Structure formats: C-alpha cells, structure tokens
Amino acid sequence: MLLLNNPRRMSGRLLPFLMLLIAALSSSGFTVMAKRMEINSRQTKPLYIAVSSGGSLDNEDGADKKRRKLLPSLSGWYMNQMDNHEVATKCVSTGFLAVVGDVCAQVLGEYLAHGNILASKSLDKLRMIAFFIDGTLFTGPLLHYVYKLYEHVYPINGGDDSKTGNSDSLKRAFVHVLFDNYVMIVAYISLMMCSTALVEGRYKSIPHEFKFDLIPNIKASYKASALGLMWLQLISFYWLPTNLRVLAVNFIDIIWVVVMSFVTHLHRH
Numbered sequence: 001m002l003l004l005n006n007p008r009r010m011s012g013r014l015l016p017f018l019m020l021l022i023a024a025l026s027s028s029g030f031t032v033m034a035k036r037m038e039i040n041s042r043q044t045k046p047l048y049i050a051v052s053s054g055g056s057l058d059n060e061d062g063a064d065k066k067r068r069k070l071l072p073s074l075s076g077w078y079m080n081q082m083d084n085h086e087v088a089t090k091c092v093s094t095g096f097l098a099v100v101g102d103v104c105a106q107v108l109g110e111y112l113a114h115g116n117i118l119a120s121k122s123l124d125k126l127r128m129i130a131f132f133i134d135g136t137l138f139t140g141p142l143l144h145y146v147y148k149l150y151e152h153v154y155p156i157n158g159g160d161d162s163k164t165g166n167s168d169s170l171k172r173a174f175v176h177v178l179f180d181n182y183v184m185i186v187a188y189i190s191l192m193m194c195s196t197a198l199v200e201g202r203y204k205s206i207p208h209e210f211k212f213d214l215i216p217n218i219k220a221s222y223k224a225s226a227l228g229l230m231w232l233q234l235i236s237f238y239w240l241p242t243n244l245r246v247l248a249v250n251f252i253d254i255i256w257v258v259v260m261s262f263v264t265h266l267h268r269h
Helices: 007-052 062-084 086-114 125-153 167-182 185-199 203-212 214-239 242-268
Strands: none
Touching: 062 086, 062 242, 086 125, 086 242, 125 167, 125 185, 125 242, 167 185, 167 214, 185 203, 185 214, 185 242, 203 214, 203 242, 214 242
16 A cells, blocks of 8 residues: 555666666667568478468378468468458557557556555456547557658668668667657657546546656657567568558557556556
C-alpha cells in the first residue's frame, strides 16, 4: 500500500525493470538483423520451401510438421486480410496488442504494489476495453495514414519497397523514426489519454490529467524510445515494406503501452 500512496516510488521501481527489458529486446533485435544479413541467401528459402511443402525433413513426426506449418498459415491468412481489408486489419491488430500491453501493465502494477500476481478475474475489464477502442478507432488509423504520409513525403527506399540495405535508406528510416518518436508521440499520447478516460467514465478528469500528467507521460515515452524502442522501430522501418510497419510497431509498442498505461493510471485511480 505504501507504493500505491507514493506513485513516484512505484514508478521508480518499474523503470529499471522496463529498461532491462527494452535493452534485451534491442540487443536481440540488432542480433536478428545481423543474422538475417548473414544467412538470408542460403537458409531462408530452403527452410520456407520445406515448411510450405509439407516437410522434406525426414525425422519430423506429424505434430512437428503441423507446428512448422502454423506460422506460414497464420502469416498467409494475415497477409490475405491485409490485401483485402488493409486498414481494418491494422486497426484491429493495434487494438488487440494494446490490450496485451495494458494487461501486462496491470499485472506488473499489482506485483510492484503488493507483491502479488494479479488473477485474470481481478483484471480491470473496462480499462482493457478502453485500450482496445483506442487502438482500433484512434491509434491504428492514425498510424496507418501517418506512415503513408511519411513514405509519401520522404520515401525510405525511393518509393520502391524491394530496394533495401543501403545507407541512404537507413538515414531516411532514421528520420521517420525520430519524427514519430519525438514529435508525433504527443498526438499518440494525447489521444490515448482522452479516449481511455472517456471509455473509463473519467471524462471530468481529462483537463486535470492534461495539466499534470501529459508532460510526465511524454518524458517517460522519450526515455523508453531512447533506451531501446526507437531502435527496434528503426530496424522494422529499414527492413519491412510500408504495409507491415504498423504491425511491427504494434508488437514493439506492447512495451510502450505498458509504460503509458502504468504511468497514466497511477494518478487516475
């Protein structure tokens, strides 16, 4: 209870944990990029053929083959949805992964406050719905159109997604990511604070939250970005075509949502 009555102390305990997690993810992200450059030409294609063809690996049983087919099946289904309903698919994905981040924030907050693991029955369902609505109706559409605008104004690969891997592309991707994390983030945070407060029935507290909590939230986001998240986003922008960047950022932003949800609800509750 002492930590609940002292939000600064509670956030102080949270920050080292999050920074270690971000650092680990950043390190693994750069390792994956390096590995990809090394093995892309000699391993990726044969492995994909083996998986998609039902298996040329002699020692696999039926369960192993099904597991190996699962990821290509899911990715194929997702890409089909992207082809037919691009904006809607991105929006629902954003909402779903925002809920994942909020659940992590609730569990972590309970553990830091009381040393307990929060049971699923004790989760704040309205708060989860609020983040789903924010991701689906606000953040998801905004990310889609903002990333399209970035690419229109300053295309990473000169307008050709098949051209990757040069220094100019890396520079352009860095400009996208820098602007997204340190300018557009104000809009993302403002929308998140407003939409979640409205859904949670705390609309009267919006002016107070903007006066006292907006700047601390922005500072927390800046720190999370500088210590890892923006570098993961840079990798995704550098390697992925435009239509997959929102999904990549959604996965990265699970940690961002943990930070924002935790900080926002310290005072809201």
